[in-house]
Amino acid sequence: MRYIIFLIALWLPVSSFAQGWEDQQSFGEPNQAQLRILSSTDTSFFAPIIEDFLASSPDISVEYLVTGTADIDRLYRAAPDEFDVVISSAMDLQLKLVNDGFSAPVMNIDHPEWAQWNNSLFAFTSEPAAIVLNRQAFKQIHVPSSRQDLIQLMRDHPDHFQGRVGTYDVRQSGLGYLFATQDARATETYWRLTEVMGRVGARLYCCSGQMINDLRTGKLIIAYNVLGSYAKAQAENSDDLIIILPSEFPTTMMRTILVSAAAPAPQHANNFVRHLLKLQSIGDPLTFPLPPLSRSQDFQNLRTINLDPALMTYLDQMKRAAFIREWEDAIVQEK
Amino acid sequence: MTPDVVVSGSLRNRLALILTGGAALLAVVLFIVVRVLAAQVAQQGQDNILKASMSSVLDTAAIRDGRVTLDFPYSSLSMLNTEADDRVFYAIYEDNTLLSGYDWLTSPRDVAPENTIFKNTTLKGEVLRVASGARTLIGSNGPRNVFVSVAQTQDALSNTLNAISRNVAFLGLGFFAMSSALAIWAASTTSRQMRRLTSSVTRRGPQDLSRFTKPVPSEMAPLVASLNTFMLRLDHSLTQSEEFIAEAAHRIRTPLATVRSHAEATLQRVDRDENRTSLQAMVRAIDESSRAAGQLLDHAMVTFRAGNLEMVQVDLADLLHELVQSMTPVAEMKDITMTMELERPATLQGDAILLQNALRNLIDNALKYAPAETGVIIKASNSPTLSVSIYDDGPGFAVDEIETLSGRFVRGKDMGNTIGSGLGLTIAQEVIVAHNGSMALTNREEGGACVTLSF
Ligand SMILES: Nc1ncnc2c1ncn2[C@@H]1O[C@H](COP(=O)(O)OP(=O)(O)O)[C@@H](O)[C@H]1O
Ligand SMILES: [Mg+2]
Numbered sequence: 134m135r136y137i138i139f140l141i142a143l144w145l146p147v148s149s150f151a152q153g154w155e156d157q158q159s160f161g162e163p164n165q166a167q168l169r170i171l172s173s174t175d176t177s178f179f180a181p182i183i184e185d186f187l188a189s190s191p192d193i194s195v196e197y198l199v200t201g202t203a204d205i206d207r208l209y210r211a212a213p214d215e216f217d218v219v220i221s222s223a224m225d226l227q228l229k230l231v232n233d234g235f236s237a238p239v240m241n242i243d244h245p246e247w248a249q250w251n252n253s254l255f256a257f258t259s260e261p262a263a264i265v266l267n268r269q270a271f272k273q274i275h276v277p278s279s280r281q282d283l284i285q286l287m288r289d290h291p292d293h294f295q296g297r298v299g300t301y302d303v304r305q306s307g308l309g310y311l312f313a314t315q316d317a318r319a320t321e322t323y324w325r326l327t328e329v330m331g332r333v334g335a336r337l338y339c340c341s342g343q344m345i346n347d348l349r350t351g352k353l354i355i356a357y358n359v360l361g362s363y364a365k366a367q368a369e370n371s372d373d374l375i376i377i378l379p380s381e382f383p384t385t386m387m388r389t390i391l392v393s394a395a396a397p398a399p400q401h402a403n404n405f406v407r408h409l410l411k412l413q414s415i416g417d418p419l420t421f422p423l424p425p426l427s428r429s430q431d432f433q434n435l436r437t438i439n440l441d442p443a444l445m446t447y448l449d450q451m452k453r454a455a456f457i458r459e460w461e462d463a464i465v466q467e468k
Numbered sequence: 469m470t471p472d473v474v475v476s477g478s479l480r481n482r483l484a485l486i487l488t489g490g491a492a493l494l495a496v497v498l499f500i501v502v503r504v505l506a507a508q509v510a511q512q513g514q515d516n517i518l519k520a521s522m523s524s525v526l527d528t529a530a531i532r533d534g535r536v537t538l539d540f541p542y543s544s545l546s547m548l549n550t551e552a553d554d555r556v557f558y559a560i561y562e563d564n565t566l567l568s569g570y571d572w573l574t575s576p577r578d579v580a581p582e583n584t585i586f587k588n589t590t591l592k593g594e595v596l597r598v599a600s601g602a603r604t605l606i607g608s609n610g611p612r613n614v615f616v617s618v619a620q621t622q623d624a625l626s627n628t629l630n631a632i633s634r635n636v637a638f639l640g641l642g643f644f645a646m647s648s649a650l651a652i653w654a655a656s657t658t659s660r661q662m663r664r665l666t667s668s669v670t671r672r673g674p675q676d677l678s679r680f681t682k683p684v685p686s687e688m689a690p691l692v693a694s695l696n697t698f699m700l701r702l703d704h705s706l707t708q709s710e711e712f713i714a715e716a717a718h719r720i721r722t723p724l725a726t727v728r729s730h731a732e733a734t735l736q737r738v739d740r741d742e743n744r745t746s747l748q749a750m751v752r753a754i755d756e757s758s759r760a761a762g763q764l765l766d767h768a769m770v771t772f773r774a775g776n777l778e779m780v781q782v783d784l785a786d787l788l789h790e791l792v793q794s795m796t797p798v799a800e801m802k803d804i805t806m807t808m809e810l811e812r813p814a815t816l817q818g819d820a821i822l823l824q825n826a827l828r829n830l831i832d833n834a835l836k837y838a839p840a841e842t843g844v845i846i847k848a849s850n851s852p853t854l855s856v857s858i859y860d861d862g863p864g865f866a867v868d869e870i871e872t873l874s875g876r877f878v879r880g881k882d883m884g885n886t887i888g889s890g891l892g893l894t895i896a897q898e899v900i901v902a903h904n905g906s907m908a909l910t911n912r913e914e915g916g917a918c919v920t921l922s923f
Contacts, residue, residue: 249553251555441549442554
């Protein structure tokens with residue numbers, strides 16, 4: 134019984150988001166062949182890329198539609214012929230789309246083997262999940278460097294943290310779910326951390342952007358598993374924020390792109406993917422403002438999530454229900 | 469030698485063809501067998517992994533709060549990761565209810581616990597390999613059956629197979645090339661034995677009719693054996709004909725000589741002129757017959773010997789000297805002086821008996837057709853080539869007959885009562901041809917005939 138309730142609870146917020154886009158922008162002259170991009174990445178990051186692309190193919194226009202990762206999966210599965218390109222940070226959902234035959238291959242691309250799957254899914258960023266905190270709130274207490282450290286800190290100062298800790302609502306955010314499951318797979322610490330966050334009344338968010346906003350206003354003093362790239366963009370404007378990559382291991386996600394198997398403009402979509410991957414390999418921050426792919430020695434234990442069919446493990450209905458039940462037990466502390 | 473032999477195919481080619489054809493066939497068989505085995509092994513490999521994956525999912529089946537749950541580990545699907553990024557599908561059923569996974573992937577219901585069923589199915593034209601297994605859980609209200617199927621595309625498998633096929637194709641080609649080289653080598657070694665026998669037959673002297681004694685391969689033994697018997701028979705019949713010719717010459721000449729000596733003796737005793745005249749005519753006729761018989765036999769001998777010359781070192785100068793000496797009496801009867809102009813050395817490889825015969829006939833002609841009290845010149849010169857010329861002061865050859873005179877039994881038309889058989893020039897011609905030389909009949913400017921033999 135409880136199981137079914139959870140499933141319904143899972144669907145409600147998703148469907149209510151379906152009506153509007155987080156952002157919707159058009160590039161290039163109207164009344165031309167249109168490339169529709171469904172994406173979870175903020176427009177600000179993609180605008181330079183699209184403009185560079187349009188400079189080389191001026192005969193098309195681009196419509197850039199932004200929504201959450203879970204939404205993308207739902208919308209795209211429902212109407213794959215309405216979009217040409219799908220970009221998402223939820224690697225698991227993207228891989229499952231490819232596995233289920235929703236993508237068209239882009240052949241003969243010079244791209245590292247570990248950053249592509251089935252000639253259809255191409256990773257183009259490496260972004261660690263970070264702990265972001267508000268500098269003001271850490272004047273008296275020390276800045277945590279690891280998950281273990283953070284647990285200890287919240288246990289020692291529960292009043293300081295009460296209601297001011299944020300993390301993803303894994304029920305709403307595909308990326309949040311991916312980070313949570315990968316964390317849980319890697320270490321037991323995750324469950325203890327979740328439990329402690331639950332005890333100090335953690336706030337749950339759908340997206341990184343909102344969490345970072347609340348951090349800056351001081352509504353939150355710390356957020357766990359925020360996208361480092363988004364936080365960095367904000368941190369550059371103000372020195373309020375401190376970005377920490379957990380020293381045990383930062384879980385690192387790769388943003389991926391695929392061409393729809395039912396794309397209305399398959400050739401343009403194909404060209405766009407090639408163009409994006411080319412910009413990525415050039416890595417000029419002016420045309421490619423996202424963190425490029427890296428398997429480097431930047432972090433000793435950099436834990437990049439692999440493009441591997443095992444990503445579908447936690448998308449299994451039974452496993453997802455079980456995971457969310459456990460997660461809710463830990464974080465939603467209804468008294 | 470080959471032109472007059474009817475040739476049909478070649479042993480070497482046939483052998484090479486059979487061997488290379490066999491090698492090609494073997495190479496193809498090798499390719500097919502290895503390809504089939506590789507396909508089996510590769511499929512076995514995929515099946516093993518699919519089975520491991522399926523079992524690891526099935527193993528986690530448990531009844532919790534009255535429902536069947538499967539909390540399968542990350543590794544269940546991770547182990548299906550391939551180089552070619554094969555796509556992965558699974559379905560988990562409790563009896564006929566889909567618990568999770570892909571609903572179109574139905575699990576067979578007839579799979580016994582602890583058993584795995586493998587089968588192929590297709591998804592939009594792509595082949596999927598499916599491993600299915602089952603487990604029975606005992607719950608509070610009876611047994612509950614869990615079915616799990618795990619499926620995977622076959623991209624990596626076909627990549628592996630293609631790589632193997634390529635390698636095996638190269639292997640097959642290499643095998644074929646090596647076998648072909650071997651075949652050609654074997655064929656040519658075999659035919660070398662044949663060639664060796666052929667050349668030892670060709671190299672033999674004309675007189676050599678002895679047995680072949682060099683060892684030959686057993687397959688060629690019957691051929692060599694019959695060749696040997698043939699040689700033996702040939703040798704036998706040759707000896708017989710030689711003996712026959714000698715015998716015939718003897719049989720004809722001896723009685724003629726006897727008749728002649730009787731006639732001569734009688735000539736001494738008769739006085740009457742008419743009797744003497746007829747006796748003299750008789751002697752002349754006997755001479756003529758004996759001479760004709762001699763020439764006939766000479767011709768027969770020349771014909772016979774020309775086929776197998778008995779080559780020795782011959783000094784033409786010595787030979788001519790002897791001949792002139794033995795013929796001086798005949799010349800003196802006609803008051804003809806024979807002059808010799810012999811250049812030395814004048815040696816050659818040749819059949820002395822035949823050469824003597826030819827030259828005798830030519831000198832004989834000169835003495836016969838030259839008028840009395842003239843001279844005959846016998847010349848041997850060794851440059852530019854070795855040649856012998858005989859000049860006389862007779863009437864010379866009739867110009868319109870020169871071409872035909874050396875034919876058998878052909879005589880000049882205006883020869884009057886000079887006796888002759890028409891074989892002299894024929895013999896000379898046959899001998900010189902057998903010695904790879906030529907005979908030229910010419911007339912001298914100052915009159916008279918000139919016959920030249922050039923070697
Ligand atoms: N020295 C020669 N001078 C003139 N004619 C010759 C001479 N030698 C040969 N002949 C001609 O060639 C013919 C053929 O010669 P040959 O074969 O020797 O036959 P035969 O001498 O028995 O007639 C002779 O009949 C003769 O007409
Ligand atoms: Mg004569």
